[in-house]
Amino acid sequence: METAVPVDRTLTPPSVSVCMIAYNQENYVAQAIEGVLAQQGAIPTDLIIGEDCSTDATRAVCESYARRHPDRIRLLPSAANLGVMANFFRTLGHATGKYVAFCEGDDYWCDPDKLLKQVAWLESHPECGLVYSQVRWYFDSEQRFDRDWGGPESGETTLERLLEGNCIPTPSVVIRRDLLERYIEEVRPQERNWMMGDYPMWLYAAAHAEIRFINEPLAVYRILDESASHFRSFEKADRFCRSTLDIRRYFAGRYAPHLLPRLEENSLWERFGFAVHYRNAQAAFSLCDAVRRAGGRFDTQERRALRRRTRRMIWRHPILWLTRK
Structure with a gap:
């Protein structure tokens, strides 16, 4: 596990473009903006806010800040709702800094030296393409902070580690813009039907550059009841x-094809876990069989618990045994 980096206040910093997408976040977006404006160390920043035709007062809050800070904030309002991915790539397309940082409208930065720490490392390590840190989880409905999250359990943040599971929190990232431009030109993610804009960028960065982890929370990740990665139904999770x-x-097909079988099996286990969690008996039964056919082993306490819970659900739905293929 890597440790925190010292702050070099003698750095003559390059510019950073901060991309923020916002939709129906009137209760949070001011805190997100303030966290960017509070950055110290004379880092030249331009905050680009992609406001996606909110139905609440989010746009009014953003407009108020843009009027007060016209030299630092560029507001991109939408005439109609574009959706998360289209708004993300539209906002990213306006980044002009040497580096790009991210903070969605419901998260915020909690360290005024965040950019200074990360830019200092990137400037002194040209082989590094991305710097990220831990974040502090905040459960909004319970109004409480939870554990710090982010980073590998041990060792470096490699492509193989990221393919097994994303450990890079979006609001903690600073990445080189030229690396992002190569990613968009080569991969053309805006033309793909992916539900995430951030995770593919981290995978591309790991395949082409080193990644640095700062083992301290520089941002707060707000967990809402339902968002792009938190769900209320099995169907959305699946x-x-x-x-x-x-x-x-x-x-993996481009850079690590030997990992493909393991990734396929891991996905089955993940979907199986969601089916059990949401008590979808039919899906749990089907995915339990799929895991078994794929050679999956129920060799851990967690996996055996999934099988037991599936069996209990099946006894309440005996028709599933009769329709089993």
């Missing part, structure tokens, strides 16, 4: 899992 597997197939 779509997200399938899209994640599509992303992993693409990058």
Whole structure:
């Protein structure tokens, strides 16, 4: 595990473009903007806010900040709702800094030296393409902070590690813009049906550059009841899992084909876990069989618990045994 980096206040910093997408976040977006404006160390920043035709007061809040800080904030309002992915790539397309950082409208930065720490490392390590840190989880409905999250359990943040699971929190990232431009030109992610804009960027960065992890929370990741990666139904969770597997197939196929079988099995386990969690008996039964056919082993306490819970659900739905293929 890597440790925090010292702050070099003698750095003559290059510019950073901060991309923020916002939709119906009137209660949070001011805190997100303030976290960017509070950055110290004379880092030249331009904050680009892609406001996606919110139905609440989000746009009014963003307009107020843009009027007060016309030299630092560029507001991109939408005439109609574009959706998360289209708004993300539209906002990213306006980045002009040497580096690009991210902070969605419901997250915020909690360290005024965040950019200074990360830019200092990138400037002194040209082989490094991306710097990220831990984030502090905040459960909004319970109004409480939870554990710090982010980073590998041990060792470096490699492509193989990221293919097994994303450990890079979006609001913690600073990445080189030229690396992002190569990614968009080569991969053309805006033309793919992926449900995530950030995770593929991290995979591309790991395939082409070194990644640096700062082992301290520089941002707060707000967990809402339902968002792009938190769900209220098995169907939404399953779509997200399938899209994640599509992303992993693409990058593993290009850079690490030996990992493909393991990634396929891991995805089955992930979908199986969601089916059990949401008590979808039919899906759990089907995915339990799929795991078994794929050679999956129920050799851990967690996996055996999934099988037990599936069996209990099946006894309440005996018709599933009769329709089993």
